Amino acid sequence: MQREAGLNAKGYSEKDEKRILDALGRGLLREFPNPDRAGCPGSAVLKRIASHEMPLAEAEKWLDHLTSCSPCYRDFSQLQVAYQHRRTRAFLAIAASILIAACLAGWALFLRHNEPLRTQTALLDLRNRSIPRGTELNPSEEPLEIARNVSHLEIYLPLGSSDGDYGIRISGPEGKVLFVTRGIAKMQQGITSLAADVNLSSARPGLYILQLQKADSGWTSYPLRVR
Ligand SMILES: [Zn+2]
Structure with missing residues (x-):
């Protein structure tokens, strides 16, 4: 006769079985x-x-x-x-x-x-640098410095630079272009500042060249040390 779920082959449930074993156990404890x-x-x-x-x-x-x-x-x-x-x-x-x-x-x-998503901003101040002519570097010029994990550049352009669309390029000393982007320079409180996202994660530490180009003008170059 089926009384409840969980009946075993002998016809009584696990609950019944436990009760019997407990009773036997109590007996064993005394007898x-x-x-x-x-x-x-x-x-x-x-x-x-x-x-x-x-x-x-x-x-x-x-x-x-x-x-x-x-x-x-x-x-x-x-x-x-x-x-x-x-x-x-x-x-x-x-x-x-x-x-x-x-x-x-x-x-x-x-x-x-999420590490690459954290924005590391570097400020490159070119305000006191003269606007160089052509792609030739001035060898006596102190290199700018940025860390390899920098993901955003804020560039203060040399005094007298105009606002508008700029090309931005980072290349190796042998001319190999590492990174190219564009940015809009804005004039605020006498400072022309150019902002751009960059990715230098594949760059090895060393000396590079930061190049900027306004509209149809030629590229201007600045030494850049990537740490
Ligand atoms: Zn004993």
Whole structure:
């Protein structure tokens, strides 16, 4: 007769089974007093059986005793509960450390992934530089400096520069163009400033040339050190 879900082959549920085992256990705890502990294996053996350290073949010879000696059965039950708690704690500790490691890895990935998105602005001040003629560099001129991770340039153009559309170019000493973009220069409070996003992540540290071009004029060049 089907009474509830979870019936096993013998016709009673796991709940029934647990009730029977509990009743047997209560019986075992009372029915076999052994005040002299005659034939008891000792707590070291009980502990090894409870924590599954002893192979079953070796533990077999004690099983009859454990089910016919109330003090041993009581000790064994307590050791088994303690072992289950330790195992649960160890499992939770491992699960927690895996979770923490996963969180840290995720966070590191997030930081690395978002690094290029953080805007690093460099200000290049050319106001006191003369407007050079042609692409020739003045060898005595102090190089401008920017870091490799700079993603945005704010360029103060030489005094007297006009506003409007500019071409911006960064090239290597041997003339290889590393980066090209355009920007709009605006005049504000006497400063003509030109802004542009750049990407120098592939550049090696060293000396480069920053070149600017207004409309149809020629390129003007400034030494630029990328750190
Ligand atoms: Zn015993």
